[in-house]
Amino acid sequence: MAIKTIESLKGCGSEEEIMEIICAVGSDLGDVKDDVNSLEVIPMKGAMTNEVFEINWEAKNGGGVRKALLRLYGDGVEILFNREEEIKIFECISKHGQGPRLLARFTSGRVEEFLHARTLSAVDLRDPEISALIASKMREFHRLNMPGPKKVQLWQRMRNWLSESKTICFPKDIKNFGLENLDEEINMLEKLLSEGYEDIGFCHNDLQYGNIMMDEETRSITLIDYEYASYNPLAYDLANHFCEMVADYHSDTPHILDYTKYPELEERQRFIRIYLSSEGKKPSNARVEQLVNAAEKYTLANHLFWGLWGLISVS
Incomplete structure (x- = not known):
């Protein structure tokens, strides 16, 4: 079952900042409804270090659904790895065509291309x-x-x-x-x-x-x-x-x-x-x-x- 945005992101840092980023990504897609009520955020299971969500925008004119992946960084991970280095690696791998594209980043996470796999x-x-x-x-x-x-x-x-x-x-x-x-x-x-x-x-x-x-x-x-x-x-x-x-x-x-x-x-x-x-x-x-x-x-x-x-x- 899909869970509406605000409910899903409760306690996930700056909800306002995250929503601004999500809306900006949706705007870049160009063919999605500019209506926060048609936006869905679905928690995904399996991640150990981060919280991961599937973002769904309803496309205009009955064009189906557009997707992205929202990744919220876990607390205390700086001990285990350097987040800035990880971002550089992510972007470089993406340029090599080996992983999802980076769509946006913000203080506590990033938005990535949703892989249909x-x-x-x-x-x-x-x-x-x-x-x-x-x-x-x-x-x-x-x-x-x-x-x-x-x-x-x-x-x-x-x-x-x-x-x-x-x-x-x-x-x-x-x-x-x-x-x-x-x-x-x-x-x-x-x-x-x-x-x-x-x-x-x-x-x-x-x-x-x-x-x-x-x-x-x-x-x-x-x-x-x-x-x-x-x-x-x-x-x-x-x-x-x-x-x-x-x-x-x-x-x-x-x-x-x-x-x-x-x-x-x-x-x-x-x-x-x-x-x-x-x-x-x-x-x-x-x-x-x-x-x-x-x-x-x-x-x-x-x-x-x-x-x-x-x-x-x-x-």
């Missing part, structure tokens, strides 16, 4: 056809030429998060979670993983099913939500995607990860072979195995990364 489910990640499409899209995404230093961001981000975790956790939690020794473990892991194969590219870093959309007609894949995107080892991003296959965030127990669902070796090999083949050149078995092994090692970094994220998020 469906968000994938946990089950979709295991569908061989869909998985192959994701693998090809990942390769394309990793090859984006983005602004900023093209060096690994993973380790420094984890160190920053560890420092923040120590600040906000109670002493007993610092001890229980072993945070006193984690600096040393991060250093050790960085050294060990950096010694082997390490191809660097622009990584999404949060490739769970909710951040992947598919157009049912064209079967095209779009990766969305770039809060954690940065240059990193490609093996890390692949490892993250494999780890996300064990999660179902729409179950009754979204916090429980089922590692019986972790992809078997053959499935990981198939995904990486398609990933490497997507540019038209068949990879050698040795190259596939090299990246499969590197991704397996980077699962350790993924667990550590999202473990620290969890400590900060619940504090």
Whole structure:
């Protein structure tokens, strides 16, 4: 059921500012009714960091409905990522034709192009056809030429998060979670993983099913939500995607990860072979195995990364 604008946006910051932005976007569309009573704002489920709404304008002369997506930023996320950097990345990815267009921005959020595609489910990640499409899209995404230093961001981000975790956790939690020794473990892991194969590219870093959309007609894949995107080892991003296959965030127990669902070796090999083949050149078995092994090692970094994220998020 659609919920009228003011009711939907209660408690969402400056309602007046948000409404001005929404009306301005509607005006830019040109063919929508200039009547706030015909405007609908529908809360969308699934977002973890932000509040997300579908905006519907009634078109003039019975022309149907025009849509956009309103994203209201969550509180306290500045600890986890730089919002200004995320906006720059969003705009740059959009210019590359890899994501939704930015229609407007304001103090507490932004309005984006509404993608007429469906968000994938946990089950979709295991569908061989869909998985192959994701693998090809990942390769394309990793090859984006983005602004900023093209060096690994993973380790420094984890160190920053560890420092923040120590600040906000109670002493007993610092001890229980072993945070006193984690600096040393991060250093050790960085050294060990950096010694082997390490191809660097622009990584999404949060490739769970909710951040992947598919157009049912064209079967095209779009990766969305770039809060954690940065240059990193490609093996890390692949490892993250494999780890996300064990999660179902729409179950009754979204916090429980089922590692019986972790992809078997053959499935990981198939995904990486398609990933490497997507540019038209068949990879050698040795190259596939090299990246499969590197991704397996980077699962350790993924667990550590999202473990620290969890400590900060619940504090």
